[in-house]
Amino acid sequence: AQKVTQAQTEISVVEKEDVTLDCVYETRDTTYYLFWYKQPPSGELVFLIRRNSFDEQNEISGRYSWNFQKSTSSFNFTITASQVVDSAVYFCALIITTNNAGNMLTFGGGTRLMVKP
Amino acid sequence: NAGVTQTPKFQVLKTGQSMTLQCAQDMNHNSMYWYRQDPGMGLRLIYYSASEGTTDKGEVPNGYNVSRLNKREFSLRLESAAPSQTSVYFCASRPLTAGGSRDTQYFGPGTRLTVL
Numbered sequence: 001a002q003k004v005t006q007a008q009t010e011i012s013v014v015e016k017e018d019v020t021l022d023c024v025y026e027t028r029d030t031t032y033y034l035f036w037y038k039q040p041p042s043g044e045l046v047f048l049i050r051r052n053s054f055d056e057q058n059e060i061s062g063r064y065s066w067n068f069q070k071s072t073s074s075f076n077f078t079i080t081a082s083q084v085v086d087s088a089v090y091f092c093a094l095i096i097t098t099n100n101a102g103n104m105l106t107f108g109g110g111t112r113l114m115v116k117p
Numbered sequence: 118n119a120g121v122t123q124t125p126k127f128q129v130l131k132t133g134q135s136m137t138l139q140c141a142q143d144m145n146h147n148s149m150y151w152y153r154q155d156p157g158m159g160l161r162l163i164y165y166s167a168s169e170g171t172t173d174k175g176e177v178p179n180g181y182n183v184s185r186l187n188k189r190e191f192s193l194r195l196e197s198a199a200p201s202q203t204s205v206y207f208c209a210s211r212p213l214t215a216g217g218s219r220d221t222q223y224f225g226p227g228t229r230l231t232v233l
Contacts, residue, residue: 004159033221035221037224042226043205043226043227043229044224044225044226044227045207045224045227047221047222047223047224050221091159091160093159093160104162104175104176105150105160105162105209105222107159107160107161108159109158109159110159
């Protein structure tokens, strides 16, 4: 069985601060994907990034960056120079990669980020 | 291209009432999913449909039924609603292509359900 842990339930920062959201996962499978989703106050789930288990390169997209480390089973998400619009709940998720469409996307409990002006 | 749509957005039921949550996607995806989101617990899979004509149970199927009406539509039915089913319900879909998006699920806006 898979498990995703987001130990930080709430983080509060002031605008322009950098913030890192932690994600630790557990799986016995060697082939899997990791995801981050954003849930703004409006409630929809917005896909941010997907990373497969064979690709440990860090990724940067604008103010967002992701640090994937298999050695520590972590997939952390950093927002640089945070903005009020970044305020949301962020979910880390994992799915094992087989041809079974019923692969369960296992979610962490989410981290609520509040960015104050 | 609307992506994944869900109706209704909000619903209040009394214990014992029934209702159907509707989901449709226009991305020609093969697989569709129903999740529920409870506070502090992330999302949990209720049912899924790998392809048109097939459905299977997920992690928390009790109290629910589903129908994959066609490739576009996947509905979730509560036959006799209970307060424990108060939650936010998300529908998702996933392509089955050989490309890198194979395992990305795209979510609808959610239905907020309250059972009194």
